[in-house]
Amino acid sequence: xxxxxxxxxxxxxxxxxxxxxxxxxxxxxxxxxxxxxxxxxxxxxxxxxxxxxxxxxxxxxxxxxxxxxxxxxxxxxxxxxxxxxxxxxxxxxxxxxxxxxxxxxxxxxxxxxxxxxxxxxxxxxxxxxxxxxxxxxxxxxxxxxxxxxxxxxxxxxxxxxxxxxxxxxxxxxxxxxxxxxxxxxxxxxxxxxxxxxxxxxxxxxxxxxxxxxxxxxxxxxxxxxxxxxxxxxxxxxxxxxxxxxxxxxxxxxxx
Numbered sequence: 001x002x003x004x005x006x007x008x009x010x011x012x013x014x015x016x017x018x019x020x021x022x023x024x025x026x027x028x029x030x031x032x033x034x035x036x037x038x039x040x041x042x043x044x045x046x047x048x049x050x051x052x053x054x055x056x057x058x059x060x061x062x063x064x065x066x067x068x069x070x071x072x073x074x075x076x077x078x079x080x081x082x083x084x085x086x087x088x089x090x091x092x093x094x095x096x097x098x099x100x101x102x103x104x105x106x107x108x109x110x111x112x113x114x115x116x117x118x119x120x121x122x123x124x125x126x127x128x129x130x131x132x133x134x135x136x137x138x139x140x141x142x143x144x145x146x147x148x149x150x151x152x153x154x155x156x157x158x159x160x161x162x163x164x165x166x167x168x169x170x171x172x173x174x175x176x177x178x179x180x181x182x183x184x185x186x187x188x189x190x191x192x193x194x195x196x197x198x199x200x201x202x203x204x205x206x207x208x209x210x211x212x213x214x215x216x217x218x219x220x221x222x223x224x225x226x227x228x229x230x231x232x233x234x235x236x237x238x239x240x241x242x243x244x245x246x247x248x249x250x251x252x253x254x255x
Contacts, residue, residue: 001115004089004188005043005107007033008076009097011052015238020055020097022242029236030055032100034064039104042111048097049083074199075209077184081195084188091115092191094184102232107183110223114185117221123153124190124218127210128181130230135174138165144180144208146222154220157208180222181233184210190218 009020009030016022020030030048037046048059048066051073056066067086073079080094091111095102106128114126129146137143141159148154156162157180165177186194200215202208213220225233236242 001090001119002044002088003042003091003093003111003115004084004087005037005040005046005093005095006080006083007037007046007048007095007097008079009033009048009050009055010076010079011050011055012071016236016242018054019236020050021058022236022239024100024242024246028058028062029100029242030059030097031062031064033095033097033102034059034062036100036102036104037095037107040107040111041104042108043093044089045087047083047087049079051079076182077186077191077209078195081191084186084191088188090188091118092186092188094186096182096235098236099183099233100236101234102183103229106225106229106232110183110185113223114221118185118187121221122219123221124187125210125213125220126185127154127220127222128183128225128230128233129178129222130181130225130227131175132177132179133174133227137179138174138177139167144182146178146180148178148222152221154214154222156214157206157210159206159208178222178224179230180210181225181230182210182235183233194218 013019021028049069051071059066067083069079069082084092117123138161145162146154146157147162200212203211
């Protein structure tokens with residue numbers, strides 16, 4: 001299926017203004033994300049979606065394609081939907097602009113397996129998850145957790161520990177916890193439909209855009225990745241994260 005990858009890259013980040021232009025190994029972070037996205041074999045086109053002329057100019061200078069979008073979008077998926085409305089691709093990937101270390105091969109699997117789930121099994125949204133291997137992640141509100149049924153469909157996402165667990169519980173009980181990684185595969189028509197829906201109560205309370213799909217009765221499936229693959233999907237949200245990202249990029253390049 002024809003697949004468009006859209007990378008939302010917002011300049012006005014509350015915790016890290018100008019984040020997409022922050023330098024990693026001498027190149028802007030958005031270049032690292034775009035460069036890896038162009039290595040995804042199942043992608044037909046890669047576009048950066050931004051509200052800022054400076055980001056668009058930078059993308060153009062390194063040979064990428066950028067679209068200026070509205071500055072009023074509430075979520076990355078809303079920004080992606082504005083770009084998706086301009087192109088006739090059947091599948092749309094929302095690839096965040098603060099993931100400079102992801103493995104392109106994982107996105108190829110997501111497009112292949114997720115596309116099959118969407119077409120043959122009625123999934124509306126496909127995303128990524130991995131087992132949590134650190135107890136502190138279970139209780140951290142910065143780690144989004146998910147629970148699913150025996151078919152692999154997601155029942156709920158939360159910043160709280162789900163299923164419920166008490167601190168100090170035996171480590172043998174921790175194997176049933178999964179972390180969500182915010183890369184999204186949509187069928188184009190469904191993404192455009194969601195972008196026209198108002199923000200839901202759960203979405204607003206949890207501050208999780210994917211809950212809009214569940215609140216509207218949609219089906220979400222998560223492709224599981226291993227812990228090593230999951231390391232590439234660590235977001236750069238703060239200047240402190242950038243320092244860690246600098247080291248990780250350096251370690252990766254030295255291998």
